[in-house]
Amino acid sequence: MSTDGTRNRERTRAAVLDAAERLLHERGTRVSVAEVAAAAGVSKSGLLHHFPSRDALLLAVAEHGLQEFTDEVMRHVDESEERAGRVLRAYVRTLCGGSERAMTFFSPTALWGSLMGLPGMERVIAADAAHWRTVFAQDGLPEDRALVVRHAAEGLANAASVAPYLDDRELAVARTALLALAGPVEPRTTAGPGS
Structure with a gap:
């Protein structure tokens, strides 16, 4: 060709x-x-x-949307950050004000709910979930912190899409807090006797 x-x-x-x-x-x-x-x-x-088929088209739309979201997150990675959590911080930036399209992706009016019963959709979602688990496992932050920050960012994107639950100022405040939580974990020091 x-x-x-x-x-x-x-x-x-x-x-x-x-x-x-x-x-x-x-x-x-x-x-x-x-x-x-x-x-x-x-x-x-x-x-x-x-x-x-119609089902093949709808599955392709879902796969395309998931790939576009992944690409958008990766565009928000700050390559100058040489510390753990770079991708997680990009995920937060993307979902909490960096990309209107990505925020819409997690809105309750998104097309995902209507596509969930589609034959083959479980496979598409499972592959996407596995992808993000791998990415965040390699991002260098403890799993508990990554899980909390990731899903909080998704929830904020969802809430921001339904006015008046979260206004722009509140979203900015929450974004700043999540970005701080997505930073590297400081090692704990143990105080010795006489400290």
Whole structure:
């Protein structure tokens, strides 16, 4: 296949995924393959060439969204930080004000709830969960701290999407606290006799 053919294929696939995600956010899983094809500017048969079924398309939307979120977090990693917790701090920055798209990803109105019953979705979610477990295990912070900070950031992103539970000032305060918690653990010193 020529380079132009590969680029066209990638552009078509991206257009279909973007249209499907937009329509899923607007209408939920009631959206049809024909509607997605029309919104993407491709024929239904063209869409089915890339995604052989509606379920395959919806799974691809989920995988694409998870990958975009991962990429967004990695863009927030500060390469100049040479200490434990760099990725966890990037995760906090991404979810707590660094990326509106990522914050929307964890909102209660996100499409994830409607996709959870989709055949194959458990595999997609399990792979994503395993990915993040590995990343945070290699990030250098104790597991308990990483778990608390990670899930607190997700909860803050969720709360920020439902006004008035968390305003911008409160989100900034919470973000600062989580970033501090995502810093390296200071070694404990034991006071000896006569200290």
